[in-house]
Amino acid sequence: MTRALRVAIVGAGPAGVYAADILTKSETPVDIDLLDRMPAPYGLIRYGVAPDHPRIKGIVNALHRVMEKPEIRFLGNVDYGVDVKLDDLRRHYDAVIFSTGADKDRELDIPGADLPQSHGAAEFVYWYDGYPEAPRDWTLEAEQVAVVGAGNVALDVARVLAKQADDLLRTEIPDNVYQGLKASKVTDVHLFARRGPAQTKFTPLELRELDHQDGMELVVHPEGFELDEASEEAIRTNNQVKTIVKTLQDWALRDRKDNTPRRLHFHFLRSPAEIIGTDRVEGLKTEVMELNGDGSVRGTGEFETLPVQAVYRAVGYLSSPLADLPFDHGTGTVPNDGGRVLDLDGEHIPGVYTTGWIKRGPVGLIGHTKGDALETINNLLADLDSFTPAEQPERDSFLRLLDERAVEYTTWEGWNLLDAHEKSLGEAEGRERVKVVPREDMVRISRPES
Known part of the structure; x- marks a missing residue:
């Protein structure tokens, strides 16, 4: 492949960010889109951990540094299974990783x-x-x-x-x-x-x-x-x-x-x-x-x-089933072998992978997802020669699809605007930040040009 490997990661919580980080450190040139149904990144860290948790800030800072890498693009407010389907992702990306966690x-x-x-x-x-x-x-x-x-x-x-x-x-x-x-x-x-x-x-x-x-x-x-x-x-x-x-x-x-x-x-x-x-x-x-x-x-x-x-x-x-993917309701996971998603016959669905809690179940600490991500990425890289190249791998082509479907997607730049806004709300009250809750407000602040 003469161009960078195009990878979509569905879920911008710790598991997805760790997977993206490991990919960027490989010898394979990559171009990654991190998709999330929320307008803001960080998943479990923002919406699943108590606000007085003693280690939140350190974890967020580490994730922030990863997401600032030029090979990684954040696209929030994109709901997989509603705004885009698996066929859409496979048309625009060489590989897709699901890291949607447990909700x-x-x-x-x-x-x-x-x-x-x-x-x-x-x-x-x-x-x-x-x-x-x-x-x-x-x-x-x-x-x-x-x-x-x-x-x-x-x-x-x-x-x-x-x-x-x-x-x-x-x-x-x-x-x-x-x-x-x-x-x-x-x-x-x-x-x-x-x-x-x-x-x-x-x-x-x-x-x-x-x-x-x-x-x-x-x-x-x-x-x-x-x-x-x-x-x-x-x-x-x-x-x-x-x-x-x-x-x-x-x-x-x-x-x-x-x-x-x-x-x-x-x-x-x-x-x-x-x-x-x-x-x-x-x-x-x-x-x-x-x-x-x-x-x-x-x-x-x-x-x-x-x-x-x-x-x-x-x-x-417990994780939720994902559109177009098999799901084990007993374990609450997508069937997989080392992160390679398996179909109903136990065969690997080409180019489709999973990591984090949707892969292994909601056990262990946040840091344990690094090991999951490493296993998945190693297997993905081992499969490179078997990939079918994406039909429309250009970066702008996926954005055009979202625009055609009137998806009000947010970006990393938009998150920085929302982040600064929340910190300004907190500063007025002598606090580090005050979280903006309504989705429409998050999108509006993240997309001031709209």
Whole structure:
């Protein structure tokens, strides 16, 4: 091929940006378009991580540096499956990589999960992160709240629920989120983990950050705080597990306070069995679990019920199917072999690849997507000789297609305008930025010439 390899990456979150970065560092000349259905880049970082997350800024700065590379062009507000189809992309690009992540809540299959005031964690995260397609109102009338899950998303949800709204004013939260949290009646947030403290999926930094929140007491309940042989082995051999267990043990031994307005409780070896209620949530019934010795658990047949008025289900995310691609509904992934997308017969669809959570499922930290991307890109580069060249590889030809379909796409230059606008809104309030939420406003600010 005498010209640069034309590649479309659908999804401009960390997985897509990492894939683009690795491609630009290869010996193959490349010309990459990063497409996203949102008018702004960064995906999970902008719309899936709590605004007070301690490492957001560093990750965004790293992604920003990648997207400024001349080989990479950002095209936002382009909805794959609506504005463009797979055939369109294959006509304009030599290869297509899907990195669309996971955008929905995995279901919690217990009675009562669909009661009013039983919420998926993603719904709440989208609200407090200002996701354009999320409802802008969220009523926090419950005093006692349960959060089901033992990962960082559960920790984020529990922390935001238990935190004082004024402590979030230094972040980029929109005003409606601040007002909603300010009006919250929450006094106690109960986080339930199905397994023991050594089996949680928290990361030490996020866990220890909880100890720096004003007006919030951390309560680790001794019932269920157990370690088996596998737990002890994990503590000996894994510094992360050791830190997590030590932190929780220290909190469990503290004297209780009696003057904090809010409390965050940790309950271990408690598996959700039923959400109680008639026309709304009235309680959470859990089964007491016990460790098997290998880190797994079994039910004891003993149950407990805690009166709560809301439940937040943080049991995992799930990806959405993509138009014109096979999809495994059980795993929530696009079938693939090392990132090579497979058809229904298990054969590689030429020139089509995937990376990130849509490839392997929503597990692991953001940094783990680098390894996914490296595997996918290595396989893509190994397949170069088998590619069918794009019929219309010119850079402007794809923009003409978008113009013909009246797609109001945004660009990297447009993102810089929106970024500066959000920072100016924040500067007026003594904050780093205030996020613009409505899609039409994001597009208008990003496309001042329109």
